[in-house]
Amino acid sequence: MPFIPHTETDIQAMLARIGAPDIDALFDEIPEALRSGKLTQVPAALSEMEISRLMQERAEADGRYLNFIGAGAYEHHIPAAVWQITTRGEFYSAYTPYQAEASQGTLQLIYEYQTMMASLTGLDVSNASLYDGGSALAEAVLMAVRAHKGAARVLIPKTVSPVYRAVVHAMVKNQHIELVELDYDRATGTTLLPTGDMGDFAALVVPQPNYFGALEDVDALTDWAHAHGGRVIALVNPTALALLKAPGQWGAKGADIAVGEGQPLGAPLSSGGPYYGFMTCKQELVRQMPGRIVGRTVDLDGKQGFTLTLQAREQHIRRSKATSNICTNQGLVVTASTIYMSLLGPEGLKRVAASSHANTRTLLDKLCAIPGVKRAFNAASFHETVIQLDAPAGEILRALQAQGILGGLDLSASYPELGQAILVCATETKTAADLDLYAQQLARVLSKRREGPPCAYKS
Structure with a gap:
């Protein structure tokens, strides 16, 4: 949060100098119909600590997920x-x-x-x-x-x-x-x-x-x-x-x-x-x-x-x-x-790439050991790869998301010829425990889906 040092006295002095009655007058060129109105969900006055806590709680309401989606936007460590x-x-x-x-x-x-x-x-x-x-x-x-x-x-x-x-x-x-x-x-x-x-x-x-x-x-x-x-x-x-x-x-x-x-x-x-x-x-x-x-x-x-x-x-x-x-x-x-790039240098970039590649290979091996999961392609790959499931990809991804895991990108709409396929990615940010957790949850979701009605895993 940026530090704003102006007191109410400071604000009134600045408004008086420029001849404006209040802060709203600075935006009078915006038509009334286009204005959002009062921020009714924001308290009128909170301390810095209280407002920081409030905004943190609201941000966390979106959830924190273990992310295995790539497809052009990648979660790398940034110093x-x-x-x-x-x-x-x-x-x-x-x-x-x-x-x-x-x-x-x-x-x-x-x-x-x-x-x-x-x-x-x-x-x-x-x-x-x-x-x-x-x-x-x-x-x-x-x-x-x-x-x-x-x-x-x-x-x-x-x-x-x-x-x-x-x-x-x-x-x-x-x-x-x-x-x-x-x-x-x-x-x-x-x-x-x-x-x-x-x-x-x-x-x-x-x-x-x-x-x-x-x-x-x-x-x-x-x-x-x-x-x-x-x-x-x-x-x-x-x-x-x-x-x-x-x-x-x-x-x-x-x-x-x-x-x-x-x-x-x-x-x-x-x-x-x-x-x-x-x-x-x-x-x-x-x-x-x-x-x-x-x-x-x-x-x-x-x-x-x-x-x-x-x-x-x-x-x-x-x-x-x-x-x-x-x-x-x-x-x-x-x-x-x-x-x-200056901080990492050539060797640092190589380590990021090598670690990302190794994690994806490890994840692929773990996932393909699960019944109902197989590798889609046999070519060498980097950073991400495609797996095919014996269950609807969208349903499986929603079930994983309910467990705090973004399991990949459903390819069925863009590439229907691949069937129930998911594009998965693992960067250097993923630990061995992260990879194990994904594999365990995917195995559990697929197993329970075979045992129970499919509708039980829709959200």
Whole structure:
């Protein structure tokens, strides 16, 4: 809770100075019909200790759950120093650098972030940031089509997040860009290389790991796309890149663009955001990259300085001529990611990735030892995986939630061909006891469901 030092006397003095009768008068431009009215559920006056207790009780009314859901938003440990530094006034109040007078500190931080992301993805250039992972993928699709100057078709596997595919469709459907979905192998959960003539296409999206957590054959997919005249858009989990081959090293030539969600790098799970999307690319595509790029230089005295090196001015004054209409970056979350990566370093990131992978493998072994549970795919995986049940996935997840466990994501709506399937994830935050508890509760729920009527476990 922030400390507010103003007494009632202070408040009245400030109102008198600006000529306002009361605080409500400061908001008189808001029509009465749009106002929420009195906060009847908040007591009129409580001490700091009492109001802290009240808000804590109300927050806990939502429940505290042991979380095994991933699917694009991951529960990683965030060192306390990350947000302690991020919320310092110098960073917390700084906004997107539009003009040359942006502070050197803000510009340097973005430069450091860009350097880290370019190193992590193995590509030449990084922009500041985009809104989120889904919009970053959409921007990459637009970027690839512009660069191709011919085909307006992009191949996108079904192993890409359904949410991301929906976002891309929403952003390109009115720009006459065709999205061609590629199917996946039911045994491995990985993308099937097209066998027929796909015609001209601007790019192939390659997720790594994919939505199922399965590891794609990125070398084969990359070389196939390049051999057929298309570029490669890598959709990657940044934590996985601490262990897996960087997109810039895929195949003979490497991916052309890499995008993804930056949330795993120091952003907490907080009711859906804010998150941010990252994007890196080869030097040859830098003029097509949306957003802004900060560069390092020296002044006339030889002193180091940072400046906005590349930014399409049309984004602000001639939207119809812009390469993108992206204008706002998620600067604060990018700040947290930069501090997070600086604190952990390459070795720390590897340990996070390795521990997450090990926990998921252990959890999978425990769950598949339960009657009625089996592994959906046999490909190598990272961070998350899919299990199939002999009972309705939705009912089982609700029963687990009643025991304080968020057991995963029901895939039956997005992937009905998988039957009763759940996407499960375990990060480095899970202990051996957590994994045991999940397995024990799942075994109990499935066992009782066989013994009793199914309706007994609906909520």
